[in-house]
Amino acid sequence: MKLTEEQITRYSRHILLKEVGGKGQKKLLNGRVLVIGAGGLGSPIALYLAAAGVGTIGIADPDQVDISNLQRQVIHFTADVGKAKVLSAKEKMLAINPELNVVTYQSWVTAENIAAMVADYDFVIDGTDNFAAKFLINDACVLAGKPYSHGGILQFDGQTLTVVPGQSACYRCIFPEPPPKDAIPSCSQAGVIGVLPGVLGTLQATEAIKYLLGAGDLLTGRLLTYSALRMRFREIAVKKNANCPICGEHPSITYLKDELDAVTVCDLGH
Amino acid sequence: MNLTVNGKPASIAADDAISVSNLLETLQVAQREYVTVELNGDILDRDGFDAATVRDGDTVEFLYFMGGGSL
Numbered sequence: 001m002k003l004t005e006e007q008i009t010r011y012s013r014h015i016l017l018k019e020v021g022g023k024g025q026k027k028l029l030n031g032r033v034l035v036i037g038a039g040g041l042g043s044p045i046a047l048y049l050a051a052a053g054v055g056t057i058g059i060a061d062p063d064q065v066d067i068s069n070l071q072r073q074v075i076h077f078t079a080d081v082g083k084a085k086v087l088s089a090k091e092k093m094l095a096i097n098p099e100l101n102v103v104t105y106q107s108w109v110t111a112e113n114i115a116a117m118v119a120d121y122d123f124v125i126d127g128t129d130n131f132a133a134k135f136l137i138n139d140a141c142v143l144a145g146k147p148y149s150h151g152g153i154l155q156f157d158g159q160t161l162t163v164v165p166g167q168s169a170c171y172r173c174i175f176p177e178p179p180p181k182d183a184i185p186s187c188s189q190a191g192v193i194g195v196l197p198g199v200l201g202t203l204q205a206t207e208a209i210k211y212l213l214g215a216g217d218l219l220t221g222r223l224l225t226y227s228a229l230r231m232r233f234r235e236i237a238v239k240k241n242a243n244c245p246i247c248g249e250h251p252s253i254t255y256l257k258d259e260l261d262a263v264t265v266c267d268l269g270h
Numbered sequence: 271m272n273l274t275v276n277g278k279p280a281s282i283a284a285d286d287a288i289s290v291s292n293l294l295e296t297l298q299v300a301q302r303e304y305v306t307v308e309l310n311g312d313i314l315d316r317d318g319f320d321a322a323t324v325r326d327g328d329t330v331e332f333l334y335f336m337g338g339g340s341l
Binding site: 131153175239 | 337
């Protein structure tokens with residue numbers, strides 16, 4: 001593959017970077033990233049991956065755009081209210097960068113469908129809002145050996161961790177089991193400052209791009225927490241947990257199953 | 271005794287050791303039933319909070335579920 005004249009111009013600020021260059025830009029163009037959730041986190045993730053020229057971007061979300069989403073989900077516009085989020089997102093991504101292949105999945109991820117989805121991609125990003133999906137994404141990626149970025153936000157706080165299965169701590173190393181249903185408030189109940197997913201989602205997109213480039217150090221073995229109110233980032237070192245139920249020494253989870261108790265932890269759609 | 275809790279120095283009214291369960295109570299840690307506790311870099315089993323002992327100079331991190339709200 002040779003970059004066209006237009007591509008050289010479009011990606012010139014990337015190509016100038018020694019960590020990217022023409023070679024790295026081709027890696028991005030050949031890269032495949034799956035973004036699960038086209039909401040607060042998914043919006044900046046999808047927009048930046050599209051702008052960066054990640055050649056194939058999958059985007060999964062079952063919902064339609066609601067007017068209460070627009071305060072933070074910057075990929076969706078007022079005129080999109082009522083439209084499927086994945087279609088609204090795809091339109092904006094292709095408007096930025098028409099040469100991309102955007103694959104939409106207008107469905108929630110389940111134990112039945114996630115393995116086949118994840119298999120098609122190099123890197124997965126969790127931009128979901130509920131623990132059932134977060135644990136399922138972790139399990140699917142760990143079992144498939146697929147690197148992924150975890151992200152979570154609530155009110156003014158966020159956290160993110162990159163998982164390289166087998167090498168670094170996974171989500172279950174830190175949180176072995178989901179919290180009971182309704183134990184932890186969701187953003188629809190507790191609120192979220194609109195700029196917060198912009199910060200966290202952009203960090204997650206950065207990890208995907210670095211992974212495709214093979215540049216720098218990933219956010220593995222470190223849970224990064226962000227407090228918007230205090231404007232403070234912290235890193236907490238997290239080791240692989242020998243008792244982890246999926247990547248520990250004696251895993252109890254060997255196949256995918258839905259965490260039914262956690263499925264309705266969030267009020268989806270708002 | 272003196273600990274480092276979530277990156278900050280913390281003084282605890284205990285002589286030289288306290289169980290993790292007692293520490294959670296003493297500090298009135300939020301979401302005590304769900305919080306993950308990391309002691310000196312190791313994640314503790316939830317059912318080991320009574321047995322695990324925190325000593326002077328230890329480093330403790332409380333890690334919280336953050337579900338999101340991105341959809």
